Amino acid sequence: MNNVIELNRVSKNYGSSRGVLDLNVGIAEGQITGLLGPNGCGKTTLIKLIMGLLQPDTGEVRLAGKAPRESLHLVSYLPEKTYLRDSITMKEAFDVFTAFYVDFSVERARHILSEFRIEERIPLRNMSKGMQEKAQLSLVMGRECPLYILDEPMGGVDPLSRETILREILQNYHPGSAMLLSTHLVSEVESIFERVLFMDEGRIIEDVEVEKIRMEENMSIDAYFRKIYKNKENRHVG
């Protein structure tokens, strides 16, 4: 399988605080990959580097074999922040996505929005944080493209809504597309991953197939996640 994302020796330093360090990773076509790690471990920085929203200090990022800004039409991206202005309604947001993305389906986005029980005509400012995240997800999953990058899609929502969000991601995710999903809520989403990257302090500390964790370690990803970071903590204490 070809890699849709490739990072070669990528580092990004934020001055006093660390970003990411010497990352080498490839994400294959058609694979759902989890990007896991505690808050502040570098997940969002890695995603921003892939999307061309940050420039690496060293190394190279390739998206579908090209520089990120040349392949943006191939990616449906959900940032951890609310990227729509607060006065916009979802109806207007659908118009924006229809204008810029040929692979955007208003019907699909409307369907997802109705599943989330959100009105199209409500301005974003009148929605809760959780509703805003869901509304943005309807835009992102309303596209049918080769790569989905979702940065903490369930960060600010209640447990019940997380189930709904996960269901909508899985139902609307186009088979054959690759997905990179970052989260620190491992137990809620682990069932969808085929591969997981564990990050800590700006580095990828483990890159494993989910099947291998389940078969060889006889563990859930959540248990494996806890084991890794507990070991690391113990080493720090030791």
Place this chain on the structure above:
Amino acid sequence: MLAKLIVLDLKIYGKMLWKPLSICLLVLIASISAAGSSLYSIALIAGLFSLLVAGGFILYVMISHYARHFYGDQGYLIHTLPVTPAQRLWAKFISGFLLYIVAALILLSGAYFLMRTALGEAYDNFIKLGGLKIIVNYVGTPGLLLFLGIILFMYLGLFANYSLSISLGMNKHLQRFRSGGIAIVFIAIFAVQQLVNFISQKVPLSLRIFLNPRWYKMMEIVTQAPNIYEEPLRHHGIPSATVYTDIGLFSLFYSLAFLVISFVLVHRELKRINLR
């Protein structure tokens, strides 16, 4: 894609501006209606104030929209749309220009109607005597073109100043200062401009622009320091009413170079965006 970006910007401008501009327009209409009455002075102040607020608000929207779209949270959407950095920049430039034209029309027409009503009979007499015709004839088409050129140049300077201040002020070296970074760049640009203007006043090389080009010529380069003057140039056979204004060539070349450099630098910053 450029047209779509421009439409997107214009829709946002419209949404941000329609409420405050409607209020200003209502105040202005009320002021114009009252300008001919005994409330003449209050109406005039209220009208001019509403125009000032409208102009200020349009300027604020233009600049804050640029900053929010490129360097705020909305940047996560704008910088991941499938468009080139040049298209992003041109869209902001063109939509900003259209907004600037709207602002200029509102301000000029508002001021015109306000003054016309306030002057009352004096204005009517001025028209009856053909005053407006005299001014138009005096200035002529070249004068009008010059006026439009100045309006355009003012926008170019405005856009170059705020786009460069924001884009350099929010780059990876200065973004830790947040809006302080923008202020640093703006002050630096302003200081250099003042220095250039000061030097330009001493350099004996100017572009002389005549208000009435049909009486002499529209412009010429002179080896004199810049000056704004009305003087009898009888030895050239020019009527005493000749009015000219000088622009220091040193300052002019700097301004032109600044426009080009600003565009290049802003484009480079948009290509190498760093959203933290």
